[in-house]
Amino acid sequence: MGLNETDLHALARLLSGFGVWLSASEDGAAPQPLAGVPTAGTALASASLVLSDGRQLHIAGPAGAATPAPATPPAPPLQERRAGPDAADMRFRLLAEHSIDLIVAVDADLAIRYASPATARLLGCEPAELHGHTLAELLAHEDRAAFIARHFTRAAQRGQSVPDLFRALHRDGSTRWVEARVARLPPGNGLGDYLVTLRDADQRRRFEETLDRANTELKTLASTDALTGLANRRQFDATLHKEWYRALRDATPLGLLMIDLDRFKALNDRFGHQVGDAFLARVGRVIRDNVRRAGDLAARYGGEEFAVVLPGTAAAGAMEIGEHIRRAVAATDTSDLVPGGHPLSVSIGVAAAVALAGGGAATLVHSADSALYQAKRNGRNRVEILH
Numbered sequence: 033m034g035l036n037e038t039d040l041h042a043l044a045r046l047l048s049g050f051g052v053w054l055s056a057s058e059d060g061a062a063p064q065p066l067a068g069v070p071t072a073g074t075a076l077a078s079a080s081l082v083l084s085d086g087r088q089l090h091i092a093g094p095a096g097a098a099t100p101a102p103a104t105p106p107a108p109p110l111q112e113r114r115a116g117p118d119a120a121d122m123r124f125r126l127l128a129e130h131s132i133d134l135i136v137a138v139d140a141d142l143a144i145r146y147a148s149p150a151t152a153r154l155l156g157c158e159p160a161e162l163h164g165h166t167l168a169e170l171l172a173h174e175d176r177a178a179f180i181a182r183h184f185t186r187a188a189q190r191g192q193s194v195p196d197l198f199r200a201l202h203r204d205g206s207t208r209w210v211e212a213r214v215a216r217l218p219p220g221n222g223l224g225d226y227l228v229t230l231r232d233a234d235q236r237r238r239f240e241e242t243l244d245r246a247n248t249e250l251k252t253l254a255s256t257d258a259l260t261g262l263a264n265r266r267q268f269d270a271t272l273h274k275e276w277y278r279a280l281r282d283a284t285p286l287g288l289l290m291i292d293l294d295r296f297k298a299l300n301d302r303f304g305h306q307v308g309d310a311f312l313a314r315v316g317r318v319i320r321d322n323v324r325r326a327g328d329l330a331a332r333y334g335g336e337e338f339a340v341v342l343p344g345t346a347a348a349g350a351m352e353i354g355e356h357i358r359r360a361v362a363a364t365d366t367s368d369l370v371p372g373g374h375p376l377s378v379s380i381g382v383a384a385a386v387a388l389a390g391g392g393a394a395t396l397v398h399s400a401d402s403a404l405y406q407a408k409r410n411g412r413n414r415v416e417i418l419h
Contacts, residue, residue, distance in 0.1 A: 124223075133231045134210075137217075137224035142167040142184070145224045154210070154232055156203030167228060172199035172207050183214040184226070197233055209237035257332040259309055260316030268331035268339055272393045275327075275343045280387035287342030287350030287384040290400040291319065291357065294377045294412040296336035303370055310369050312336060315376060318364055322357050338378075339400075347384040347417060354380040354415040362413065377413035379404060384417075 128135045128148040134155070137146040143166055147159040155170065168176045175198045182196065199207040211233040214226055255267035263271070272288070279286040293299075293315055300308035316330075319338055323330040329341040340357075342350050358380055367373035381404025383396050399418055407416035 133229050136162075136167060136170075136228045136230065138167045138226050138228060140225045142180075142226075154208070154230065155200060170200055170230075172201060175199050179212065183212070195231075197237060200230060208232065208234040210234075257316075260313050260320075260332050262316050262320060262338070263329055263331035265331065265334055268329065268333060268341070271329045271331075272341050272397070275341055276387050276393040276396070278343065283386060284344050285346040285384055285386050286396065287345035287347070287353075287382070288396050288400045289340040289342065289350060289354050289357070290333070290381040290383075290397070290404045291338040291340065291354075292379050292404055292408070293336040293338075294379055299374065303374075307369060311366065311374075311376065314364060314366065314369065315361055315378065318360050319357055322360050323353070342384075345384060347382065350382045350384045351415060351417060354382050358413065358415055379407040379412045380415040381405070381407055382415060382417040 128146075131148060132150060132153070133148075134150040134153075135146075135148040136144055138144055144162045144164075147162045149159060151157060151159045151162060162170070168180060171179055179198050195211045195213040197209050198212055200210045202208055209232075211231040213229045213231075215229075217223060217225055217227055255264060256262070257264040275286055278284075293312065296308065296311070299311060303311075312332075316332060316338065319330045319340065323340055325342075327343045331339050331341070333339040340353070342353060345353070358378055361376050361378045364376055365373060366376060381400045381402065383400035383403060385396060385399070403416045403418045406418065407414040410416065
């Protein structure tokens, strides 16, 4: 039957969804693509289908039938024309040799089979100098075992490789931090068993270390009394509550000393605030030097008052430590602070208890405070405990 332009446009729209494009020609003219909205009723002498593989199918009008037309096979895609072991090897080397990361291919025994030119920038040596060496030899001696355990043991290979930091050895004997990533290669690749990427992370690591030090310093400043160097009130409160709950859990005693510098107002009025601060700092140092057990905490409670938290310490032990501090303060030489020196003394209140459910650390503070005021009333320069 005859084909008109309306039919061909409808067919073109249908076939285009399947990757087939339709063009038409009249009286031997060059084929023209069918597009747009057709004019109905126009009869065509012939038409041709252009398939997605490049072949052409000629569609005749009323005078002929559809016959295949010879066509030149399409050229293979660019990537197919370049496929093959040589081309793949070339692409890898182009990428590796222009990468700022050091790329190393190693065997199962970690012997180096290839090293990229970034070796010179990262390690200070030429790639050829690494031949005959193992990957572990590129790392600082103390990091080698951890590096192998994380990336090359059977347990490590069962999981996904994640980058982590190690120290690499530079030719000049220094070390620099590198981020290491390891990928297992498929068998028969001609390159090796593992591909290792080492990225320069020295600057990043140095920055992280600087940031860590700054954060540590900030944390210390936030928990330290600037005048005495002892823990501040905030740190004291946090530690006391922590130790109270630990004592409650373990059913162990907890001791507390509340310490007050005697007649500090008169001393401050006589010598001035700067000398008064120097006396407080001196007393703080004496207390710190006499509280040396792991877990004990000496703090400036406020003004001329100090406190000492004594985990695992019953009443007798707390009294003994308090007396030791009192004697040390009384024996302190202050001649470097004021001409001829000035005698110092402290009054100390002691409390100790086994933490009980329903109680709290505040009860221990209240008990020690009451014992301190009792020491003041009884003449100062004393250690007291409530009975």
